[in-house]
Amino acid sequence: xxEGPTINTIARHAGxxxxxxxxxxxxxxxxxxxxxxxxxxxxELGYVPNSVARSLKSRRTNQVAFAMADIGNPVYLAMVRExxxxxxxxxxxxxxxxxxxxxxxxxxxxxxxxxxxVDGLIMIPLRVTEGHLSAxxxxxxxxxxxxxVPEGAGVDNVRTDSRTGVRLALDHLxxxxxxxxxxxxxPADTVPGAARAAAYREALDALDLPYDEDLxxxxxxxxxxxxxxxxxxxxxxxxxxxxxxxxxxxxLGALDVLRRAGRRVPEDVAVVGMDDTDLAAVAWPSLTxxxxxxxxxxxxxxxxxxxxxxxxxxxxxxxxxxxxxxxxASTVGARAAEEYGENGAAGEAGDxxxxxxxxxxxxxxxxxx
Amino acid sequence: xxEGPTINTIARHAGxxxxxxxxxxxxxxxxxxxxxxxxxxxxELGYVPNSVARSLKSRRTNQVAFAMADIGNPVYLAMVRExxxxxxxxxxxxxxxxxxxxxxxxxxxxxxxxxxxVDGLIMIPLRVTEGHLSAxxxxxxxxxxxxxVPEGAGVDNVRTDSRTGVRLALDHLxxxxxxxxxxxxxPADTVPGAARAAAYREALDALDLPYDEDLxxxxxxxxxxxxxxxxxxxxxxxxxxxxxxxxxxxxLGALDVLRRAGRRVPEDVAVVGMDDTDLAAVAWPSLTxxxxxxxxxxxxxxxxxxxxxxxxxxxxxxxxxxxxxxxxASTVGARAAEEYGENGAAGEAGDxxxxxxxxxxxxxxxxxx
DNA sequence: TTGTAGGCGTTATCAA
DNA sequence: TTGATAACGCCTACAA
Numbered sequence: 001x002x003e004g005p006t007i008n009t010i011a012r013h014a015g016x017x018x019x020x021x022x023x024x025x026x027x028x029x030x031x032x033x034x035x036x037x038x039x040x041x042x043x044e045l046g047y048v049p050n051s052v053a054r055s056l057k058s059r060r061t062n063q064v065a066f067a068m069a070d071i072g073n074p075v076y077l078a079m080v081r082e083x084x085x086x087x088x089x090x091x092x093x094x095x096x097x098x099x100x101x102x103x104x105x106x107x108x109x110x111x112x113x114x115x116x117x118v119d120g121l122i123m124i125p126l127r128v129t130e131g132h133l134s135a136x137x138x139x140x141x142x143x144x145x146x147x148x149v150p151e152g153a154g155v156d157n158v159r160t161d162s163r164t165g166v167r168l169a170l171d172h173l174x175x176x177x178x179x180x181x182x183x184x185x186x187p188a189d190t191v192p193g194a195a196r197a198a199a200y201r202e203a204l205d206a207l208d209l210p211y212d213e214d215l216x217x218x219x220x221x222x223x224x225x226x227x228x229x230x231x232x233x234x235x236x237x238x239x240x241x242x243x244x245x246x247x248x249x250x251x252l253g254a255l256d257v258l259r260r261a262g263r264r265v266p267e268d269v270a271v272v273g274m275d276d277t278d279l280a281a282v283a284w285p286s287l288t289x290x291x292x293x294x295x296x297x298x299x300x301x302x303x304x305x306x307x308x309x310x311x312x313x314x315x316x317x318x319x320x321x322x323x324x325x326x327x328x329a330s331t332v333g334a335r336a337a338e339e340y341g342e343n344g345a346a347g348e349a350g351d352x353x354x355x356x357x358x359x360x361x362x363x364x365x366x367x368x369x
Numbered sequence: 370x371x372e373g374p375t376i377n378t379i380a381r382h383a384g385x386x387x388x389x390x391x392x393x394x395x396x397x398x399x400x401x402x403x404x405x406x407x408x409x410x411x412x413e414l415g416y417v418p419n420s421v422a423r424s425l426k427s428r429r430t431n432q433v434a435f436a437m438a439d440i441g442n443p444v445y446l447a448m449v450r451e452x453x454x455x456x457x458x459x460x461x462x463x464x465x466x467x468x469x470x471x472x473x474x475x476x477x478x479x480x481x482x483x484x485x486x487v488d489g490l491i492m493i494p495l496r497v498t499e500g501h502l503s504a505x506x507x508x509x510x511x512x513x514x515x516x517x518v519p520e521g522a523g524v525d526n527v528r529t530d531s532r533t534g535v536r537l538a539l540d541h542l543x544x545x546x547x548x549x550x551x552x553x554x555x556p557a558d559t560v561p562g563a564a565r566a567a568a569y570r571e572a573l574d575a576l577d578l579p580y581d582e583d584l585x586x587x588x589x590x591x592x593x594x595x596x597x598x599x600x601x602x603x604x605x606x607x608x609x610x611x612x613x614x615x616x617x618x619x620x621l622g623a624l625d626v627l628r629r630a631g632r633r634v635p636e637d638v639a640v641v642g643m644d645d646t647d648l649a650a651v652a653w654p655s656l657t658x659x660x661x662x663x664x665x666x667x668x669x670x671x672x673x674x675x676x677x678x679x680x681x682x683x684x685x686x687x688x689x690x691x692x693x694x695x696x697x698a699s700t701v702g703a704r705a706a707e708e709y710g711e712n713g714a715a716g717e718a719g720d721x722x723x724x725x726x727x728x729x730x731x732x733x734x735x736x737x738x
Numbered sequence: 739t740t741g742t743a744g745g746c747g748t749t750a751t752c753a754a
Numbered sequence: 755t756t757g758a759t760a761a762c763g764c765c766t767a768c769a770a
Contacts (some may be wrong), residue, residue, distance in 0.1 A: 114417025
């Protein structure tokens with residue numbers, strides 16, 4: 001761990017000034033003889049430029065941060081997987097912040113931009129408070145927010161459209177002849193919780209189905225909670241023939257409970273999840289799920305940020321990613337599901353940007369394919 | 370995005386020297402009046418110290434990098450989830466490198482340490498070449514390697530023991546009365562592939578079971594390949610009564626094929642995976658899997674690195690994480706599996722360090738629980 | 739073509 | 755207790 005050589009060391013070694021060293025290293029016009037001597041010295045000494053010093057001078061770190069609640073969440077994970085290569089290709093390193101869905105943490109991250117340890121930030125706030133808006137306005141580096149943010153927040157914004165998403169699912173279920181379509185939501189006081197609840201009512205309306213309180217259960221966005229909620233639902237409304245779940249984990253819990261209750265999926269009860277995570281394809285029966293385009297949102301966010309880093313002064317932009325329905329066995333049965341193709345959704349990563357990259361052979365430690 | 374204030378700005382504002390500003394900001398003894406003026410100016414100007422300048426001076430970045438093949442891989446993901454909070458608690462930011470399992474990339478990361486953009490590195494090399502060894506020896510910052518590394522490599526090292534892992538699985542299967550235990554491996558020329566192949570032979574030996582070439586199939590570490598391999602196996606050795614799969618994805622592929630072939634799991638064929646990823650608990654039937662302690666390995670690596678950052682000169686240390694068997698339905702049946710507890714393995718995160726942290730409510734975008 | 743010198747924002751030393 | 759000043763490693767006018 002010897003102290004590394006600096007341009008000073010090289011200058012001495014090569015018998016030139018540090019300015020010449022810098023010039024050579026940056027490819028500025030220099031006498032050939034000098035170039036040779038500098039390069040040789042650099043080579044011999046194993047010189048590597050100090051990025052911190054360079055950053056201080058250039059005011060760029062070539063680092064970008066991504067802040068989300070928890071990297072263990074498959075939705076955020078899908079985003080990271082897209083964000084990382086895009087940034088990397090542009091020469092940026094990726095820094096990860098797990099905010100644990102804590103508002104104070106999120107605000108800290110925003111204020112932390114003043115430390116200038118990154119050139120920009122992609123963030124998914126749990127919810128958007130007043131504090132967020134003022135912190136965003138005062139941010140000392142470009143920020144891209146994933147998740148809806150009010151007009152005039154002054155930041156680039158990537159959204160999805162859960163309204164349409166829920167609508168796709170309910171239309172699908174309706175088309176399959178389902179009429180008693182229950183809804184299992186997460187907490188109503190979260191942004192997505194509220195949005196999805198509203199979307200459910202709207203979709204029912206559009207289909208001319210009555211809104212029945214007995215068919216709605218609110219729990220949390222976890223598997224165990226999903227199970228609990230579905231048990232409650234079945235007790236209360238034994239005639240449900242479809243479950244719209246506010247995310248895939250809830251849906252997995254639903255599958256567990258239905259299986260134990262002896263209800264066949266999808267014959268007796270069809271189940272739809274949301275987010276179209278990797279888990280949907282692994283579940284049995286495989287899970288029909290509304291894709292909210294996590295990967296595409298991640299990619300879009302990265303691209304917006306890069307663009308803004310080149311071009312700091314353009315107007316803030318809003319990108320909306322359209323939801324899709326990934327049809328699988330939990331609504332149409334295993335046989336039909338195969339006809340839809342292996343996973344229903346048409347290439348989540350979109351536009352030739354392949355989501356699941358070839359990872360070579362990691363031997364027992366591989367991503368899903 | 371106005372240029373931020375520096376200690377110079379504050380000094381002018383407060384009518385003191387930059388030295389005084391620095392002192393106050395660092396809590397060094399200062400006259401109270403001066404403290405007040407500096408703090409007020411800092412407050413008014415919204416001063417935030419520039420971490421780049423600070424790093425240049427202090428020669429510490431408070432950043433640590435984690436380099437693995439692909440963050441989408443559930444095994445690495447489990448590691449990141451442990452590494453992140455440990456580092457964060459110690460005041461370090463986490464930087465992510467996806468090497469795509471490319472040796473050249475890995476070496477680049479090691480050489481890149483010379484840029485001093487991080488204080489240390491945790492890395493999982495795909496395989497350990499000569500190049501790795503010399504790059505490790507020349508590394509300009511402390512490195513912790515996850516995965517076996519030869520004695521004398523001079524770096525901290527976290528390992529698992531796949532030998533024992535496979536042994537646990539085969540003992541379990543044997544105990545259930547299985548005698549025709551096939552093995553589905555990934556490429557034999559990878560480190561884990563080779564290790565697991567050897568472990569399988571050894572475990573057979575220990576059980577006095579014959580090694581039967583027909584019972585071994587080599588493919589890749591993916592679900593589709595696992596499916597292919599198992600089809601081949603069934604064609605060739607229809608009497609297999611158990612499948613030892615070299616990772617969970619292969620095992621998932623196996624479940625698909627068995628289901629289609631009308632073989633009941635576990636009644637006709639028991640299936641064991643490896644790595645005990647989140648997917649194992651989601652699969653149906655839920656998958657018995659050898660846990661190689663991904664989370665614990667991650668945590669151990671982070672702790673080793675932190676220790677070394679405090680104490681640069683101690684001897685390199687080797688930590689070995691013991692494998693465990695997570696028994697689930699794919700070997701003992703759904704009913705019995707429940708008696709083992711929800712997922713068989715006794716708290717993978719170990720030692721009170723809870724792996725699956727409460728993530729609050731992320732509303733539709735949650736990790737598995 | 740090259741070298742000297744100043745500055746990026748901090749910290750730390752040394753006089754005053 | 756405070757201020758001037760010199761680093762940290764690099765880049766870049768500007769002068770030679």
